Amino acid sequence: MTRTRARRGAALVPTALVAALVPLTAAPAGASPGCTDETRPTIEIIPGVPIPAGDGCDDDTPPDTVLSASTPPDAAGFVSVSTMTFSFGAQVSDGDAGPFGLECRLTGPAQAHDWRACTSPVSYAGLPDGAYAFSARTVDLGDSARTPDDGVAPTVTDAPDLDPTPASTSWTQDTKAPFVFVTQSAYDEDTPTQPVVTSSTVPIRLNSNEPGSSFECTDNGAPVTCSPGRWELVGAKAGRHVFSARTLDRAGNASAWSDPIEFFVPTDLARKRGWKKVKDTGYFGGDAVRATRRGARLVLPRAKVGELRLLAPSGPRMGKVRIRVGRRDWHVVDLSGSRSALRQHVVIDRYSGMRSGRITIETLGHRPVVIDAVVARPNRFPPAQ
Structure with a gap:
């Protein structure tokens, strides 16, 4: 018992x-x-x-991850460098002491890899141009190897022990400079490399080989605001102009400055004694001066002149004017003829040599004359393209 x-x-x-x-x-x-x-x-x-x-x-509060790039993408998501370095680390909000590990991933046309253990910083050099994304996440190493469930029913699912929303940076790499194309629309048969502009604005066409590019432009060395496609320079002062442009792609790569294009803006005439201002949209600058009596004079400031043109309308009842530079010989211009809103009368051609002095315009007879503008410039021009 x-x-x-x-x-x-x-x-x-x-x-x-x-x-x-x-x-x-x-x-x-x-x-x-x-x-x-x-x-x-x-x-x-x-x-x-x-x-x-x-x-x-x-522990259902996963760690967070902070990330920074050596070259942050611009507003359009582009970078112009082929080496990217990323710094990243763990960030916790619940006082968890860890230890923590880090994993990273790269997607793109080269050096791509799936999630793998890594340490900060990470660099990728010599990347070819293309679209990339880098991601980093923190792993709670202290908890990832454990489960709080002892295996006896009821069984529960362990909350994630890594950052469920990895920190990421996406970018498009573009390291190649674009090309710029500048075309002027003004045409001048006599001086094609430095055409006379007869409109109130100067039409210019700007294009790039990369869509979405912006442009920088200069006129006589001063920056001017410009835009792609057909664009017009407004308010150009009288005289010779040298225009150049370059294009910048979305990554910030800049092309070389274009070969300069030249054009010449006539001098619009102000009303003087014996002359009356007349307006018409067909005139250069929207206005011209008109005289109806003999001997009415217009005197322009002293200039060096190798080529002289008169912009004036013609008509069957128009009169004549004479023009000279300084004390040189007078040149007579007959404004009669078929009706035309704007004609260029070549008074002194570009092959007649240089002269200097005040330019004087004087009416002959009592028939009405209208003078729109004057082109007075040296005869040195860039070679034809």
Whole structure:
């Protein structure tokens, strides 16, 4: 009888031990406020031998990742460099002490790789042009190898132990400079490399070989606002103009400055004694001067003249004027003829040599004359393209 009791007493020990190891009332693993460590609790039935004693808490606050690029993409998402360096690191909001690891990934036409362990900073050199994306994420190494669930029902899903929203930077790399194309629309048969502009604006066409490019322009060395496609320079002052442009693509690469184009803006005439201002949209600048009596004079400031033209309308009842530079010979211009709103009368051609002095225009007779503008310039021109 005594042995039987002893056996029954011995048989009760494992049951008590199991009850101690796995309490029937143990709560399932789950998120706990302030939980930063998923290590399961233990007890020591045998001193020095810890044994899991139930579910631990679940750290459901994943780490964040911060990321910065050596060359941030511009507003259009472009960079103009072929080497990119990224610095990144862990950021926590719940006081978790870690330890933490880092993983990164690169997608693109070269050097691409899937998620892999990495350390900050990471550099990629010699990248070919194309579209790329770099991502980095933080891993809670302390929790990723653990689960707070002891495996006894009910089983719960462990919250992620890595950053579910990796930090990312996307960019399009473009390291090639674009090309610029500048075309002037003004045409001049006599001086094609430096045409006389007879409209109130100067039409110029700007194009680039890369869509979406912007432009920078200069007129006589001063910057002017310009735009792609057909564009018009407004308010150009009288005289010789040298225009140049370059294009900048969306990555900020700049082309070389274009070969300069030249044009000449006539001098619009102001009303003088004996002359009356008349307006018409067909006139250069929208106005001209008109005289109806003999001897009415217009005197322009002193200039060096190698070519002289008179812009004036013609008509069957128009009169004549004479023009000279300084004390040189007079040149007579007959404005009669078929009706034309604007004609260029070449008074001194570009091959007649240089002269200097005040330019004097004088009416001959009493027939009406209208003078629109004057072209007075040296006879040195750039070679034909």
